[in-house]
Amino acid sequence: MHVVIMGCGRVGSTLARGLTERGHSVAVIDQNPEAFRRLDRDFEGQMITGVGFDRTVLTEAGISRADAFAAVSSGDNSNIIAARVARETFGVTNVVARIYDSGRAAVYERLGIPTVATVRWAAGRLMRLLDPGPDSEVWRDSTSAVAMIELNLHQDWTGQPLERLEKATGVRTAYLIRFGLGVLPTPSTVIQDGDQVFALVTDDLATPVRRTAAEAPEGAQ
CATH class of the missing domain: 3.40.50.720 (NAD(P)-binding Rossmann-like Domain)
Known part of the structure; x- marks a missing residue:
């Protein structure tokens, strides 16, 4: 071209x-x-x-x-x-x-x-390198509007459909790491013990999404 x-x-x-x-x-x-x-x-x-x-x-x-x-x-x-x-x-x-x-x-x-x-x-990238924090994002788009973060899931999410987590948080899951390999989610994906879940968020959603993921699902025993 x-x-x-x-x-x-x-x-x-x-x-x-x-x-x-x-x-x-x-x-x-x-x-x-x-x-x-x-x-x-x-x-x-x-x-x-x-x-x-x-x-x-x-x-x-x-x-x-x-x-x-x-x-x-x-x-x-x-x-x-x-x-x-x-x-x-x-x-x-x-x-x-x-x-x-x-x-x-x-x-x-x-x-x-x-x-x-x-x-x-650039400023956002430098900030994440200097002070990553406990819930550091792993990627941000070039306009700095959308970020990808790893969710710290409550143990009771294990065994739950991933769709339930997405509905509770209001955001989409980008991918999972399961047994050391990246996995693209499907409508039938169920969260397994040890899964690392990465979600796409905007800045205003990051905190409430992390909070929801860290809490037990509503109605969980």
């Missing part, structure tokens, strides 16, 4: 190298020609100096045949403008933008433009 990248900073140059190593054609746009020094000398993609949301520059980068567009410059406004031009003007369906302001990221996600909220994601 052909990918156009706006921004040749550390993220953009790393992305460009990774995509070319996978055999994709890549065009990188940056206003500063010195930025292209971050690319390998044998980089086979296009290096175009210009503004990433300028239609002439995008056309030179092959946006009309692009399968994907990534806006990863250092400016939120530039990234969003470029992402919208790529999608709305040139019809690129796979468009992603890096956004530092998590509030803006949420808005553009609702507009259908996937974003990576860099600051919030």
